[in-house]
Amino acid sequence: MLEIRGLVKSYGRLEVLKGLDLTVRQGSLYGLIGCNGAGKSTLFKSILGFVFPQSGTILFRGQPVDSLSFRQSVGFLPELVSFPPDLTAEEFLAYAWSFYAPLTPSTRQHIADTLGEVSLRECARRRIRTFSKGMKQRLGIAQALIHDPPLLILDEPFTGLDPIGKRELRTILERQHARGKTILLSSHNLSEIQNLCSVIGVLHMGKMGWEGSLPALLERFQTQDLEEAFFRLHT
Amino acid sequence: MRNIFWYTLIENQRARFTFAAVSLILAIAALAHYSSTLNYNAGRYTLTALSFGLYFTRLILLAYALFAPVLGLSREIESGTLFLILSKPTTRSHYLLGKYAAFLLLYGILTVTATFALFFLAFAFGDRTDPAPLRLPLFLAAEWMSGAVLLALVFLLYQSLRAPLASPLLGAAIFFTSYFLESSREGAQQAPSAFSRLVYSLLYYGFPNFRLFNVERSVLYEAPISFAYWSGLAAYTLLLCSVFLGLALALFRRREL
Numbered sequence: 001m002l003e004i005r006g007l008v009k010s011y012g013r014l015e016v017l018k019g020l021d022l023t024v025r026q027g028s029l030y031g032l033i034g035c036n037g038a039g040k041s042t043l044f045k046s047i048l049g050f051v052f053p054q055s056g057t058i059l060f061r062g063q064p065v066d067s068l069s070f071r072q073s074v075g076f077l078p079e080l081v082s083f084p085p086d087l088t089a090e091e092f093l094a095y096a097w098s099f100y101a102p103l104t105p106s107t108r109q110h111i112a113d114t115l116g117e118v119s120l121r122e123c124a125r126r127r128i129r130t131f132s133k134g135m136k137q138r139l140g141i142a143q144a145l146i147h148d149p150p151l152l153i154l155d156e157p158f159t160g161l162d163p164i165g166k167r168e169l170r171t172i173l174e175r176q177h178a179r180g181k182t183i184l185l186s187s188h189n190l191s192e193i194q195n196l197c198s199v200i201g202v203l204h205m206g207k208m209g210w211e212g213s214l215p216a217l218l219e220r221f222q223t224q225d226l227e228e229a230f231f232r233l234h235t
Numbered sequence: 236m237r238n239i240f241w242y243t244l245i246e247n248q249r250a251r252f253t254f255a256a257v258s259l260i261l262a263i264a265a266l267a268h269y270s271s272t273l274n275y276n277a278g279r280y281t282l283t284a285l286s287f288g289l290y291f292t293r294l295i296l297l298a299y300a301l302f303a304p305v306l307g308l309s310r311e312i313e314s315g316t317l318f319l320i321l322s323k324p325t326t327r328s329h330y331l332l333g334k335y336a337a338f339l340l341l342y343g344i345l346t347v348t349a350t351f352a353l354f355f356l357a358f359a360f361g362d363r364t365d366p367a368p369l370r371l372p373l374f375l376a377a378e379w380m381s382g383a384v385l386l387a388l389v390f391l392l393y394q395s396l397r398a399p400l401a402s403p404l405l406g407a408a409i410f411f412t413s414y415f416l417e418s419s420r421e422g423a424q425q426a427p428s429a430f431s432r433l434v435y436s437l438l439y440y441g442f443p444n445f446r447l448f449n450v451e452r453s454v455l456y457e458a459p460i461s462f463a464y465w466s467g468l469a470a471y472t473l474l475l476c477s478v479f480l481g482l483a484l485a486l487f488r489r490r491e492l
Binding site: 045048049050051052068069072074075076078079080081082083084086087091095096098099140143173233 | 245
């Protein structure tokens, strides 16, 4: 579904991605892990067109991702999620929806349902500036889901969530995956990745250090713990 | 682009900065009223109220045009809200033009508010036979055009410098410098060498001249403004806005976020 080949991205002399290859198959739940500065966010920014790689190709269903049709098909949650503070949750989702289709009377119900999906239905008319970190994260998920995209790209979605928030988010992602969505997410929370993802990519020094199924990774390092496997891969 | 325009309006209508600008404009109207009722201005209420009001209103509008868009844009870029918006099926050009259109309309709303407040003062307390308040729409039109150019300039400066404080300050410097351009024109006509005349001419014609939009004298003293002047001013506005916004868009499209 998403195929990246030979991606190179430098900031000045600092080469962050050094010919990265990555394949996300349709319907998979792909967990991307790596140390700080490994290039995870740069990779996501390259996919979304926020930064411009020096070379390499990024294809979505065989087509380059620099088209508007790719953006119709993707829901994105950035690492540092932030919203216009003076809009309400309902207004922001209407704003997000308006990029995909005109606002109609039925949109309000769809927005309410999407907010319900992330347990924010009661806060629909509250201004976002009054939201906690966890609520903003869930609203970020809601705006990524609003147009029911086949591909979700989530950069550190578990950051800042308390244990209940993490469990709720895991449930949301499992539900979306069960509905056939392809999910590419990055996280430093390896236990969440281990619980959630079927395919793991380990980004190391701007290249893919490992890419494959979770059991294969664990088997290679003779362990049952992803954190241990990650540690051994880096030493 | 329409949705970016619309939600920028909603957001800014609730923002403290816009609220502060409206409050200041109303405070200026109140001060204009107070200063006009002082004894030494007896009999010249309308002239004093309008000259005081127009001068300070222009300063407030200038501050709004310089700071509001930069604060709005920089907050969205630095906080990461822009990632959410640009991950949707829209282009960077639509984003920037939608923002520009929204701030231009807000600037227009502030100008209308100020004009209406001054008209109300002159009508309610001044000499109703004085035609000066009826010429306030001239101020409205010229100020809106000036705002369009200033906003486009600020958008360009912000995309070039990427500095939320330096951009409005440089914009202010350009605005006030343009009030001294007349001396460049004199230099262009009177300088001894051809080279000096060329430099002065380039300075005079190449620098955005905000003084051209100041129609205060016409409003207060009925100095006539020809149709040709208005046409030229409108064309000048379109030209500068196109150039500034075109450059701002080109820079923004190349900008890494």
